[in-house]
Amino acid sequence: MTAAAETVPGAAAPAAPPPVLGRVRRRTVAAFLAPAVIALLAVGIVPLIYAVWRSLYDFNLTRVARTRFVGLDNYATVLTDPTFWAAMRRTAFLFVTAVPVQIALGLLIALLLHRPGLGMAKALTRLALVLPMATTYAVVGLLAQVTMNQRYGVFNQMLGWVGLGPVNILGNPQNAFWAVVFWDVWQWTPFVALVLLAGLSTVPPEVEEAARLETRSHWTILRHVQLPFLIPSLVAVLILRTADTLKLFDMVFTMTRGGPGNATEFIAILIERTGNRQFNIGMASAQAIVLLVITIVLARLYVRLFYRET
C-alpha cells in the first residue's frame, strides 16, 4: 500500500516539507548565492557571450550599418595573423623574463621576512611592499616616462653620478622592452613576496625547528621542508602572474603605447588597438577569445603539472 492510499479522502494533505540541504533551506542557500551569481553573470558571463557573438561578425563601430555575419572568418584571420603571434611571442618573452625574477626576488624577501627578530623593520618592510602594488598601473607607466626620460629622468641622472652617459631608454626598442620588464618586476615582486611569506607561515614550526637541528644548510631546509609548503602559493602566483601578463595594458600604454616601433606591443595592447583605435570590435573580440582560450589552457597546465608533483 502506498502512502497516497492511506490518505483520508477529503482531508487536507499535509504540506510537503520544504527541501533542505543539510539543515539549511534551499531557498536560503539560493538567496545567499544569488547576488554573487547575478554579479558574475552580469560582469563575466554575459559580456563573454556577447564577445563570442560579436566575434562572428564583421562589426566595426565606424561602419555599423555594414555589419555582417562572417562565421569563423575573424578567428581564421587572427590565427594566421603574424602581428597577433608576434604580440603573443613578445608577451611570452615578457613572462619568462619578468616572472622568474619576481619569484626569485619575492622568495628572497619572503625568506628574510620569515626569519625571527627585527620586528619593527619587518613591519615597515611589509608596509613598503604594499606601496608598489597599490600604485595604479597607469601611474606606474607615467612614473616610468618621467624617471626614464633621457635628458631629465632620474635614471640617467644616477648613471651620470657613476660616470655613465645618458641611456636612451624609452626610444630604443630593446631598452624599452627591458624597461617594461623592470617596472613589472618593481610592481609585482612585492605581491609575490607577500604570497610566499603567507605560504611560509603554513610550514609547521616544529617541523622547521627539527630541520634546523638536523642541518644548518638554508638551501636544504628550503628545498626539503619549506618548498613543498610553498607549491600552492607558487601555483597561485604563476596563474595570477600569467593572467596579469597576458592582460598587461595600462602601464605599457601610458609608458610606450606599444612602441617604439612595436617593441612593446603586447597582446593586450594589440587587442585594445584593434577594438578601441581601429574600432574593429569583431576582430578584437576574436583576438580576446583566442587569448582567453590560451589563458585557460595555461592555467589547467599549471594545476596539472604542479599539483601532480605535490
Added chain:
Amino acid sequence: MTRISWASALALGAALAMPAAAQEWSLEAAAEPYAGTQLDVLFLDRPGYAAALQMIPEFTERTGITVNVTTVPYENALGEQVRDFVAGGDLDIALIDLVWIGNFAENGWIVPITEFTENPDLVDPNLNLDDFFPLLLDAFGSWGGVTYGLPFDNYSGLLFYNRCMLEEAGFDRPPETWQEVMDTYGPALTKDGRYAFALQSKRNETQSADSFARFLWPFGGSFLDAEFRSNLLSPESQAGLQFRQDLMQFMPEGIVAWDHAETVNALAQGDVAMITEWSSFYFTLTNPDTSTIVDCLGVAPEPEGPAGRRPALGGFSLAVASQADEAERAAGWLLIQWLTSAENAERYLRLGGVPGRQAVYEIPGVAEEFAFVPALVESWQEGVPEFRPRFAEWPEITEIVQEHGTRMMLGEVSVEEGARLIGEQMEAVLEAAGYYDGTKPLVQ
C-alpha cells in the same frame, strides 16, 4: 581705453549701423525658448579649450543654457565620441578633429549647419561664414561639399626656433627650405650635446600627422593617388620619407619616443634649436613659467620642400550631434555660433585660443603682439585639406602608419619596405571599405 574697449566700441558702432533685421536678433532672445537646456560636450586639455571654458559662463548667464564639459585626453576623444554616438548617448555637440569629419558625417552623427543657418531665429546675422579661413572651414568642418561644423580650435604647423642659438651659429634668419635645414642649419647647430632639430615622432597620431605626413607633402608625395591606391612608393613620397630618415642625424637620440611635450620642452629648455609644432604651443613657449627662451623665440612658416610649402594642418571644429533633441540642437548651435563668432574672436585669442576668423588677424597690433600670427596666416593660405585623409577609414590607417612609420625611423625596416607595408595594408582597408568596387566615392 584698452584695445578690447575699442573693439567693443567698434562692434557697437557696427551693430548700430546694421539693417533692422540684424539689430533685432540677439543671443538672449534666440536662446529664450531653450533656457534650462543642458548641453554635453567633450573638450581637450589644451589652451583653446581653457579659453572657451573661461568664456562659457557668460554664455550661460546670457542664455540660461548650461554646458556640461568633460575634459579628456586627445587619445581618448575619438573613442569616447564614437561609442557615445553608436550607443545613442548624451553628447549634444561633436568635437571633430579634421581627420574625423568623414567618419562622423558618413555615419550621420552630425547635423549640417544649414538646419540652423536657414532658421532666422537661430542664425546670427553676423555669422558671416566667409570670414573663416576657407581652408579651415573646408578641411575642419566640411565633408562631401556639406558644412557640418565651425572651426573652433585651429592649428597650423609652424617653425619655432631659438633665435639666439641661430645667431650664435651665424644665422640671421630661420631656414626657408628643408634642404637648408639638412645642408646648413643641421650641421652648424648640432654640437655640444644640443641638436638642430627635433621632430615629434611617438607612435600615436603624432607619428602620422606630425612626422610621417610632414615629409610627404612638401616633397610632392601623398598617401594616395587619384585612384586611391597607395602613393607611398612614388619617387616623391620616397624622397620625402628618406629625407626624414637622413634628417634624424640632427635630432636627439630616441626621437621616436618623443611626443609634443618632450619636443616643445626641448626647445623651451634650449636643448634643440628648431622644432615644427602646432601654432597652439606658442603660448607654452612664451610663458616664462614653462620656457627659458621667451626672449629668444622666433616663429616662421614651416620650411618649403621641392613641392613648395605644405605645412601640417590640424584642428577641430564643433558640430551639433544628430542624437541631440530639438532643444539641444538649437542650444548647441547657439553655443557653437557664439564661441566661434567674429565678435568673440579677439577675446578667444587673448585667452589662449587660436580663432579661425580672418578679420581678427587684421586688427591693428594683433600681428605684433602675437608673433605667430603672420606665419599662421601665411600657412593657412598654403595648407592641404587632405594632409591626412579625412575619410572614415583614417582611424584604421593611422594605426598602420604609426606602426611602420616608427619601425622605419628605427631602421627595423627600410624606407621602401616600410612604405610598401603601409601601402599594402592601407589598400586592404580601403578595399574592405568599398572604395575600389565603386561602393564609396573616392573622397578624402
